[in-house]
Amino acid sequence: MWDxxxxxxxxxxxxxxxxxxxxxxxxxxxGGAVVPEGNQKKERTMLQFLTxxxxxxxxxxxxxxxxxxxxxxxxxxxxxxxxxRPDKYGHFSPEFWNFQEVPVEAVDASDxxxxxxxxxxxxxxxxxxxxxxxxxxxxxxxxxxxxxxxYPLADSLQELSLAGCPRVSERGLACLHHLxxxxxxxxxxxxxxxxxxxxxxxxxxxxxxxxxxxxxxxEGLKLGPEEQPQDTASxxxx
Amino acid sequence: xxxxxxxxxxxxxxxxxxxxxxRGGFSLDWDGKVSEIKKKIKSILPGTSCxxxxxxxxxxxxxxxxxxxxxxxLGLSVAYWLKKLESRRGGIRxxxxxxxxxxxxxxxxxxxxxxxxxxxxxENIQLSLFSASFLRNINEYxxxxxxxxxxxxxxxxxxxxxASEKDAAAMESNVKVQKQxxxxxxxxxxxxxxxxxxxxxxxxxxxxxxxxxxxxxxDPWCLLQGLRQKVExxxxxxxxxEVTRFVSSSQRxxxxxxxxxILKRIHEVHVKMDHSLEYQPVECAIVINxxxxxxxxxxxxxxxxxxxxGTLQGTKLPVEPRKRDVYVWHCPQGxxxxxxxxxxxxxxxxxxxxxxxxxxxxxxxTEEEEPDPTNLEVDHDFFQEKVWPHLALRVPxxxxxxxxxxxxxxxxxxxxxxxxxxxxxxxVVNMYFATGFSGHGLQQAPGVGRAVAEMILQGSFQTIDLSxxxxxxxxxxxxxxxxxxx
Numbered sequence: 001m002w003d004x005x006x007x008x009x010x011x012x013x014x015x016x017x018x019x020x021x022x023x024x025x026x027x028x029x030x031g032g033a034v035v036p037e038g039n040q041k042k043e044r045t046m047l048q049f050l051t052x053x054x055x056x057x058x059x060x061x062x063x064x065x066x067x068x069x070x071x072x073x074x075x076x077x078x079x080x081x082x083x084x085r086p087d088k089y090g091h092f093s094p095e096f097w098n099f100q101e102v103p104v105e106a107v108d109a110s111d112x113x114x115x116x117x118x119x120x121x122x123x124x125x126x127x128x129x130x131x132x133x134x135x136x137x138x139x140x141x142x143x144x145x146x147x148x149x150x151y152p153l154a155d156s157l158q159e160l161s162l163a164g165c166p167r168v169s170e171r172g173l174a175c176l177h178h179l180x181x182x183x184x185x186x187x188x189x190x191x192x193x194x195x196x197x198x199x200x201x202x203x204x205x206x207x208x209x210x211x212x213x214x215x216x217x218x219e220g221l222k223l224g225p226e227e228q229p230q231d232t233a234s235x236x237x238x
Numbered sequence: 239x240x241x242x243x244x245x246x247x248x249x250x251x252x253x254x255x256x257x258x259x260x261r262g263g264f265s266l267d268w269d270g271k272v273s274e275i276k277k278k279i280k281s282i283l284p285g286t287s288c289x290x291x292x293x294x295x296x297x298x299x300x301x302x303x304x305x306x307x308x309x310x311x312l313g314l315s316v317a318y319w320l321k322k323l324e325s326r327r328g329g330i331r332x333x334x335x336x337x338x339x340x341x342x343x344x345x346x347x348x349x350x351x352x353x354x355x356x357x358x359x360x361e362n363i364q365l366s367l368f369s370a371s372f373l374r375n376i377n378e379y380x381x382x383x384x385x386x387x388x389x390x391x392x393x394x395x396x397x398x399x400x401a402s403e404k405d406a407a408a409m410e411s412n413v414k415v416q417k418q419x420x421x422x423x424x425x426x427x428x429x430x431x432x433x434x435x436x437x438x439x440x441x442x443x444x445x446x447x448x449x450x451x452x453x454x455x456x457d458p459w460c461l462l463q464g465l466r467q468k469v470e471x472x473x474x475x476x477x478x479x480e481v482t483r484f485v486s487s488s489q490r491x492x493x494x495x496x497x498x499x500i501l502k503r504i505h506e507v508h509v510k511m512d513h514s515l516e517y518q519p520v521e522c523a524i525v526i527n528x529x530x531x532x533x534x535x536x537x538x539x540x541x542x543x544x545x546x547x548g549t550l551q552g553t554k555l556p557v558e559p560r561k562r563d564v565y566v567w568h569c570p571q572g573x574x575x576x577x578x579x580x581x582x583x584x585x586x587x588x589x590x591x592x593x594x595x596x597x598x599x600x601x602x603x604t605e606e607e608e609p610d611p612t613n614l615e616v617d618h619d620f621f622q623e624k625v626w627p628h629l630a631l632r633v634p635x636x637x638x639x640x641x642x643x644x645x646x647x648x649x650x651x652x653x654x655x656x657x658x659x660x661x662x663x664x665x666v667v668n669m670y671f672a673t674g675f676s677g678h679g680l681q682q683a684p685g686v687g688r689a690v691a692e693m694i695l696q697g698s699f700q701t702i703d704l705s706x707x708x709x710x711x712x713x714x715x716x717x718x719x720x721x722x723x724x
Contacts, residue, residue, distance in 0.1 A: 116374065145374050148394035148451050170575070170593060171393040171454075177576035178450075198593050202575040 083108065106133035110161075115141040116149065123152045130156050137186075138164040144172030151178035161186035163214060168192060170199040177206045188214025269295075297518045298477035298509050302333040304694070305507045305522040307481050307536050309336025311346040311458065311680055312672045313528035314465040315687025318380075321472040323691050333475045333520060335509055343614060345530050346462050346680060348647025350564055350598065352579050352589070353681040354397040354453040355421035358412045358721050359657070362678070363419040364702045365685035370452035372684035373461070380468040388464040392456040395590075396449040396578040398435075399722070400632075405583070406445040408721055413447050422451040437573040437635055442583060455579060455589060458680055482517060483508035484525070484540045486666070500551070502541060502666045524694060526670045531559030531611075531648035533659075533673040540666050550665060553713045557659065557674040559611045560651035565621050566591060566598045569639040586628040588636075596642065601625045602677075616644040649677045655717040660686055660707040661693055670694065671709060 051058045083106075086092050107122065114122070114136070122128060131153055136142050142165045150157070157179050162168050169192040176185070185207065193199050200215040304320060306313045317332050324330045341347045353373070355366040372379060377387045401409040409425075416423045425447055428440035470476065485506035491499055504525050510517040529536045537543065537555035545551025572595055579589040588599025601624060603609065609617055621641065630637045652659065652674035659674040672690050675682060685702055692700045699705065706718045 144392060144394055148396075148454075151450055171391065171395075174575045174577075175394050175396075177574075195593055202593065206575045 103130040104128055105130065106135075106159075107131060108135040109139065110135050110137035112136075112139055113141055114139055116143075116146050119146050119149045123149060128153065132156055133159040135159075135161045136165060137161050140166060143167035144169055144175075147172035148175045150176070154178045154180060157182060159184040162190065163187070164189045166191055170194065170202070173199065173203055174206070176203070179207070180209070182207055182210045184211050184213065186213045296478070296511060297516075298333050298335065298479065298520050299331070299475055300518070301331070301521045302475065303330045303522065304332045304524045304526065305520055306332065306334045306526045306528055307507075308528035308530055308533075308673075309334045309339075309466075309476070310341070310344045310528065310530055311462055311465065311683040312530070312675075312686060313526070314462065314469055315683040316526055316528060316672055316690045317469045317474045317687075318465055318472070319687045319691035320694065321469065321474060323688075323695050325695075328473060331475070332473075333477060333522075334469070335477050335479055335481055335507075337478070337480045337512075339478050341462070343531075343648065345648050345650060346458050348564075348614075348645060349458045349680045350455065350589070350600075351458045351680065352397065352455045354449055354579070355416055355419075356397055356399055356412065356423060356447055356449055356453075356722060358408075358415060359706075359718065360415060360419050361702060361704055361706060362657070362682070362720065363416055363421055365682040365704075366678075367420060367452065368685040368688070368702065369681055369683065373456060374452075376461075376464065380464045382467050382471045385467060388460055390456040390460050393454045393590075394451070395455075395576065396451075396453045398449075398578040398580045399447045400443045400581065400583050401445045401447075402442055402583040403444045409445050409447055412722060421449065423447050423449050435573065435576070437633055438580075439632055439634055441631070448578065453578075461680075461683075477509055479509040479511050479518070481507055481536060481539065482510045485519070486540065499665065503668055504540060504666065524668045524670065526672060526690065527555075528672045530650040530673060530679070531557075533557045533650060533671070537663075537669075537671075540663075540669055542663060542666060542669075550713045553709075555659065555671070555674075555709075556654040556712060557650050557652050559648040560676075561609045561611045561614065561646050562600060562602065562649055562677070563609075563616050563620060563644060563646045564598055564600045565616075565625065565641055565644040566596060567639040567641045568594075568596050569636055570595050571635045571638070572597060573633060573635065580632070582628055582632050584628040586625055586632070588629060588633075597636075597639075599625070599629065601628065611648065614646040614648075616646050618644065650674055650679065651676045654712055655719045657718050657720060658682065658686060658704075658707050659709055660689055660704045661709065663709050664713075 047057075047061075051061055084092065107128075109122075119142075122134075134150075134153070134157060142162070144167070147162075147168065150160075158181055160176070160179065160182060163186045168187075168190050173187065173193075176182070185203070187193075187196075187200070187203065190196070196215040200212055204210075204212045306317055313334055313336070317334050320330055320332055338344065353366060353370060355363050355370070357363050357366070373390055373392060376390060380388060399409070413423050413425055425445060426434070427445065428443050431438055431440050431443065431446050483506075484504045485508070486502045486504040488500050488502045491501055493499055504522065506519045506521055507525060508517045508519050525540070527533050527536050534555050534557050537557075543552060543554030573590070575590070575593075577590045579587060581587040584601070586599065586601040588597050590596070591598045600621075603620070603624070607620075607624070609620075618641070621644070626636070626639075629639075650673050656676040657674070658676075658679065659671040661670060663669045663671065670690055670693065672686055673679075675686075679686075686704070689699050689702055689704050692698070711718060
């Protein structure tokens with residue numbers, strides 16, 4: 001009984017792993033021939049019967065399963081992992097070069113001196129077709145011309161942060177409307193934008209599915225005379 | 239020269255050159271010294287009205303290597319590139335003669351300020367691409383010590399050209415040429431248009447081309463002021479005056495086919511001052527005609543076009559001023575921040591202006607509707623009858639709008655093929671043209687300036703080949719025509 005339960009659990013996990021195999025040969029097709037569904041079921045029960053009765057078959061299946069699982073883990077090893085950062089000398093680890101086929105999900109170029117020509121590399125690169133998050137906070141050379149270069153990332157980009165870039169103005173923000181998949185846009189602290197509150201409203205209208213963060217809509221408004229904040233620390237005039 | 243003799247070391251004092259003793263004038267308050275001397279003379283000889291040291295600071299220099307007639311964006315661009323590409327610093331003396339220093343009628347300041355690469359001729363596309371990179375790096379090109387950086391207020395929103403059924407094939411082939419030359423333009427179907435710009439009504443539109451990069455609009459005044467500042471700092475002379483006469487000499491020469499041609503060479507330019515009969519003859523080697531809408535008058539002064547029609551001597555410069563109106567209106571429900579400069583199938587165009595739901599635009603009139611170019615009065619009826627209906631058809635939100643202001647400016651319209659004239663004249667050998675751009679002079683000015691400077695300094699076009707824009711084509715009848723809908 002106990003053996004059977006174990007066996008079932010192993011089969012369930014096998015089916016889960018099989019979905020991620022992407023065409024690698026599964027254990028069920030060790031023979032190589034394409035078998036119709038009905039025969040496959042019969043084969044599976046036959047294989048199950050053999051596994052339950054012979055330790056060798058069981059061990060072999062277990063070993064092959066472990067191998068397939070480790071391959072899948074290897075492929076997904078970067079998912080939900082930490083950022084790849086430079087070490088204390090500012091160099092990236094050299095084994096980074098081995099991962100050239102892995103698509104890049106997020107790039108944090110904050111405080112980086114990237115300019116118009118540099119952004120060409122960022123967007124032309126084949127790998128960055130799946131870029132989801134781009135952080136360009138406080139980049140001193142990112143200006144309106146640079147923002148007009150971001151449209152190739154429209155299919156995948158979901159998060160963009162331009163907080164604190166001194167040269168970005170509302171004219172550059174107008175060309176962000178290409179990025180229709182954007183879900184989060186940070187435009188706080190842009191000194192070159194002339195009217196932050198109004199700009200925020202216009203950008204929100206331009207990108208209806210996106211959450212635009214950074215400017216309080218009341219920033220452009222002035223308090224009326226009777227609504228001045230009371231300074232409770234000062235002594236009350238008698 | 240003032241020589242300061244040292245109390246000891248007399249010999250050394252005589253030989254050492256002090257600052258302020260260089261040839262060519264004092265750097266230490268020359269004007270102040272002159273006015274002091276004048277005061278002294280007046281006190282010695284009271285009552286004389288004779289001016290022993292007349293003030294000539296408003297007059298141009300008596301000799302100049304290059305005289306540029308016209309101080310708009312094209313003239314200043316040629317001056318800038320001449321100074322930038324000269325092989326020895328201070329090697330060429332350039333004089334820019336501008337009739338009106340307030341630029342009240344100059345096409346540059348009154349321009350809508352757009353830049354786009356959606357042309358059909360590769361040369362035009364190359365010129366616009368170079369101008370875009372010039373504008374992008376303007377603070378490197380036009381940096382002046384201690385001056386604040388220039389803010390062109392560039393809107394990179396792009397141009398959207400709409401084509402009807404009959405123009406769709408031409409638009410497709412144009413976009414192919416543009417992509418080949420490196421412009422980032424994409425074609426859009428009416429469905430894609432509606433998706434991207436929901437405020438547009440795609441009735442009658444078969445195809446649209448949308449510029450994604452390096453296209454948009456900017457502040458032409460800023461470019462003009464930046465060029466002016468930089469060019470002055472490079473040592474170019476400016477003069478406010480009008481060119482009234484060219485003094486030239488002619489030579490009869492035989493061509494290889496034994497035909498007689500009369501070649502002219504301009505030796506002097508007479509520059510007349512404002513509101514007076516005073517004029518200054520300026521000896522020059524090269525004259526550049528960058529007079530915009532008034533280029534034809536300057537060319538006529540040089541004798542271009544004086545001859546039997548149909549000959550090279552009789553070919554006039556076919557540039558004339560054409561008036562164009564620009565209207566600014568307010569429409570609170572109008573298209574949003576993403577609006578490009580939209581050029582409709584009917585020829586009407588509009589773009590956003592600022593954050594406050596203001597738009598500006600206009601339409602080129604047909605040949606029959608051409609307004610009288612003698613003044614710059616705006617025709618508001620034209621907007622009501624010929625512009626607004628097309629705008630309201632294309633953008634339904636524009637059915638309710640209110641015109642705030644309007645102005646008019648001149649195109650230096652080339653009646654032959656609506657493209658610029660660049661390069662030397664075949665008979666008046668030292669007159670170069672940089673004019674006739676019929677509405678896209680501002681966006682091509684940096685490239686054209688460089689081309690003319692290369693032609694003068696190096697004898698041929700080096701970077702962008704503008705041979706198809708030479709004057710010869712008017713005589714030979716070969717049109718360099720754009721076939722875009724703009």
